[in-house]
Amino acid sequence: MNTRGGSGGTAESGAAHTTTAGRAGRRPGGPDTRGEILRAARESFADKGFTATSIRAIAREAAVDAALVHHYFDSKDELFIEAMAIPVDPRQIAARIIDGPRDELGRRIATAFLGVWESAEGQQRMKAIFRSVVSSDEVARIMREGITQMIIQPVSKVLDVPDAHLRVTLVATQLIGLAMARYLVELEPVASVDLATLIDRLGPVLQLHLTG
Amino acid sequence: MNTRGGSGGTAESGAAHTTTAGRAGRRPGGPDTRGEILRAARESFADKGFTATSIRAIAREAAVDAALVHHYFDSKDELFIEAMAIPVDPRQIAARIIDGPRDELGRRIATAFLGVWESAEGQQRMKAIFRSVVSSDEVARIMREGITQMIIQPVSKVLDVPDAHLRVTLVATQLIGLAMARYLVELEPVASVDLATLIDRLGPVLQLHLTG
Numbered sequence: 001m002n003t004r005g006g007s008g009g010t011a012e013s014g015a016a017h018t019t020t021a022g023r024a025g026r027r028p029g030g031p032d033t034r035g036e037i038l039r040a041a042r043e044s045f046a047d048k049g050f051t052a053t054s055i056r057a058i059a060r061e062a063a064v065d066a067a068l069v070h071h072y073f074d075s076k077d078e079l080f081i082e083a084m085a086i087p088v089d090p091r092q093i094a095a096r097i098i099d100g101p102r103d104e105l106g107r108r109i110a111t112a113f114l115g116v117w118e119s120a121e122g123q124q125r126m127k128a129i130f131r132s133v134v135s136s137d138e139v140a141r142i143m144r145e146g147i148t149q150m151i152i153q154p155v156s157k158v159l160d161v162p163d164a165h166l167r168v169t170l171v172a173t174q175l176i177g178l179a180m181a182r183y184l185v186e187l188e189p190v191a192s193v194d195l196a197t198l199i200d201r202l203g204p205v206l207q208l209h210l211t212g
Numbered sequence: 213m214n215t216r217g218g219s220g221g222t223a224e225s226g227a228a229h230t231t232t233a234g235r236a237g238r239r240p241g242g243p244d245t246r247g248e249i250l251r252a253a254r255e256s257f258a259d260k261g262f263t264a265t266s267i268r269a270i271a272r273e274a275a276v277d278a279a280l281v282h283h284y285f286d287s288k289d290e291l292f293i294e295a296m297a298i299p300v301d302p303r304q305i306a307a308r309i310i311d312g313p314r315d316e317l318g319r320r321i322a323t324a325f326l327g328v329w330e331s332a333e334g335q336q337r338m339k340a341i342f343r344s345v346v347s348s349d350e351v352a353r354i355m356r357e358g359i360t361q362m363i364i365q366p367v368s369k370v371l372d373v374p375d376a377h378l379r380v381t382l383v384a385t386q387l388i389g390l391a392m393a394r395y396l397v398e399l400e401p402v403a404s405v406d407l408a409t410l411i412d413r414l415g416p417v418l419q420l421h422l423t424g
Binding site: 178 | 342343345346347352355356360377378379381382384385386387388389390392393394396397398399400401402405409413414416417420421424
């Protein structure tokens with residue numbers, strides 16, 4: 001498995017760590033136990049995919065007790081988010097998208113998505129994720145499964161139109177291409193146009209994908 | 213410069229070669245002169261970008277006469293297309309897009325774009341191009357400049373609306389994301405949906421980007 005870039009370097013540090021470390025009442029294991037679990041999770045996601053990977057299997061791979069995995073990570077979703085160095089919780093994004101009027105779905109998606117990546121750190125993370133996904137079919141598979149289950153499926157469910165899954169996935173393609181052009185390839189004028197203009201442009205287009 | 217993948221391996225062989233080789237009346241140089249010129253072109257595009265590169269500079273870099281470069285390649289555009297292993301001539305695509313009713317622009321773009329990449333060979337080329345672009349900032353810059361000048365600018369000119377350049381570039385982002393999802397990441401159901409359905413979905417969305 002290729003763990004270069006975003007899936008490797010950044011997952012064990014930063015804000016995400018402080019939210020789960022330091023919980024009282026259980027033995028935290030050795031100093032690098034958390035890192036070992038993340039490494040085992042990446043291996044397991046790569047070998048078996050997101051769906052077939054279980055917390056128990058990750059624990060076995062990391063040679064620790066499953067309870068210790070739960071000490072550091074609430075769920076398989078959380079392990080995935082940290083293992084792939086995604087800077088936000090996709091489930092929160094999904095919740096934010098779903099909550100509100102249906103005819104403003106497109107605008108909410110544009111706002112939520114761009115809000116995550118506009119910072120310098122977000123752009124660096126996005127570059128690293130693109131590099132990992134493009135250079136490794138396995139990373140591509142993990143991302144595909146994780147994003148499908150955590151964002152595309154929940155949003156598809158509330159949409160309640162024929163072809164909802166295809167529609168939401170087409171929204172994802174617009175966002176992937178926009179991120180690639182704005183943050184990675186720096187294709188002008190998309191790369192430097194202000195955020196408000198971009199949201200004004202994208203909102204109706206995403207809405208048409210969803211309900212047009 | 214990184215010339216892995218599509219920009220390196222495939223440019224010197226295949227159909228593109230047979231269209232320019234074998235022209236009578238001039239000395240063709242050594243057996244690998246054409247390859248040397250392509251290598252020099254890639255170097256020069258990488259060092260100076262597409263705009264600042266000239267046929268003369270490429271000839272100097274390849275240590276051949278400029279007339280010999282013209283023997284193999286009609287123009288700098290053609291050198292770019294072959295050096296980057298693009299399977300079609302973007303100028304022909306631009307012409308096909310421009311020619312027709314304005315309110316069917318979106319559909320013509322979807323049809324022209326997908327027509328190029330749907331073959332197994334097209335998909336392989338697209339993968340190689342993505343890998344080159346994502347792994348090298350220089351390849352990204354060359355592609356950005358070349359595609360902007362050969363497709364985005366000519367289509368923007370005929371569009372004749374405010375923000376035409378931004379609108380056409382946003383169309384490009386949708387197509388980039390679609391290609392990444394369908395050919396590289398294989399995100400379902402976009403990866404396997406039939407072409408007609410995809411064109412039906414994309415046409416109106418691209419049209420909204422352009423004239424909405």
